[in-house]
Amino acid sequence: MLVRNIYDTPMKPVDMPGVKGAMMAVMVGRGDGAPNFALRHFTVAPGGNTPRHSHDYEHEVFVVEGTGTVMLDGEERPIKAGDVIYVPADKEHQFRCTGRGVGIRFLCLVPVSRNCGEVTPGSG
Amino acid sequence: MLVRNIYDTPMKPVDMPGVKGAMMAVMVGRGDGAPNFALRHFTVAPGGNTPRHSHDYEHEVFVVEGTGTVMLDGEERPIKAGDVIYVPADKEHQFRCTGRGVGIRFLCLVPVSRNCGEVTPGSG
Numbered sequence: 012m013l014v015r016n017i018y019d020t021p022m023k024p025v026d027m028p029g030v031k032g033a034m035m036a037v038m039v040g041r042g043d044g045a046p047n048f049a050l051r052h053f054t055v056a057p058g059g060n061t062p063r064h065s066h067d068y069e070h071e072v073f074v075v076e077g078t079g080t081v082m083l084d085g086e087e088r089p090i091k092a093g094d095v096i097y098v099p100a101d102k103e104h105q106f107r108c109t110g111r112g113v114g115i116r117f118l119c120l121v122p123v124s125r126n127c128g129e130v131t132p133g134s135g
Numbered sequence: 136m137l138v139r140n141i142y143d144t145p146m147k148p149v150d151m152p153g154v155k156g157a158m159m160a161v162m163v164g165r166g167d168g169a170p171n172f173a174l175r176h177f178t179v180a181p182g183g184n185t186p187r188h189s190h191d192y193e194h195e196v197f198v199v200e201g202t203g204t205v206m207l208d209g210e211e212r213p214i215k216a217g218d219v220i221y222v223p224a225d226k227e228h229q230f231r232c233t234g235r236g237v238g239i240r241f242l243c244l245v246p247v248s249r250n251c252g253e254v255t256p257g258s259g
Contacts, residue, residue, distance in 0.1 A: 012205075012207045012208070012210050012212055012220075013219075013220065013221040014205070014212055014214065014218055014219070014220050015218070015219050016215075016217045016218050016219070017197075017217045017218075017219065018217050038219040039195050039219060039221045043221055044223065045193065045195065045221065046193065046224075046246075047171060047172055047193065047246040048171060048172040048195065048244065048246065050195045050197065050219055050244070052219075069169065069170065069171065071163050071169065071172065071174045071244075073141075073174065073197070073242060075199075075217075081136075081138070083136045084136070086136050088136060088138055090138065091140075093140045093141045093142050093199075094138055094139070094140050094141075095137075095138070095139050095140070095141065095162040095163055095174055095176075096136075096137065096138050097137040097163045097167055097169065099168065100170075118197060118242075120172065120174070120195075120244065122170075122171040122172065
């Protein structure tokens with residue numbers, strides 16, 4: 012049975028242009044046989060951010076703890092624990108940690124493939 | 136921009152044979168244009184449970200708070216906040232709330248369709 016805790020699963024630095032202070036772990040993904048979507052765990056340190064970018068697949072995000080902002084399609088909004096954010100495909104977006112002392116922790120789900128079977132980056 | 140908080144979004148009782156004390160809300164789903172998967176929020180009250188059943192699509196689950204158990208394919212395991220559980224398609228499963236005083240709160244994601252386009256129940 013696959014049961015993994017986000018606090019026990021090692022994370023790796025996110026290595027992408029424009030990223031600052033972000034870590035990630037694929038909690039369930041292609042490597043586990045997940046046929047449709049992958050569940051990833053991210054943290055962003057205070058003052059850090061994910062890349063400002065867009066891509067041809069969607070995100071569904073859940074904020075576990077901390078505070079920050081999401082920039083989506085030119086609009087910026089504060090986000091906090093319990094928030095669910097939908098980032099449609101092809102919309103420019105960026106997550107920032109604006110809290111002090113602690114970072115922001117969130118889940119970010121992606122489809123495991125798009126464009127008729129092409130593998131989604133970071134879907135494990 | 137779609138930002139919804141799980142604590143502010145009204146939930147409905149889960150009306151299925153074998154369920155006890157479970158509530159749910161679709162946080163992002165087909166109705167929002169999500170093309171691949173739906174993010175649903177569930178609570179199960181102390182002593183309650185989801186149905187013991189199986190179906191032809193997978194779950195990816197994240198425990199937000201509380202304690203309980205998951206029964207999957209004949210094995211039962213305790214679950215707690217931060218746990219991610221993968222329930223493959225066609226495997227019998229059931230979630231129970233074993234905590235006292237508070238319920239268990241979790242996210243449960245499903246594909247929005249399966250079997251070449253058939254709509255997944257509860258995918259919003």
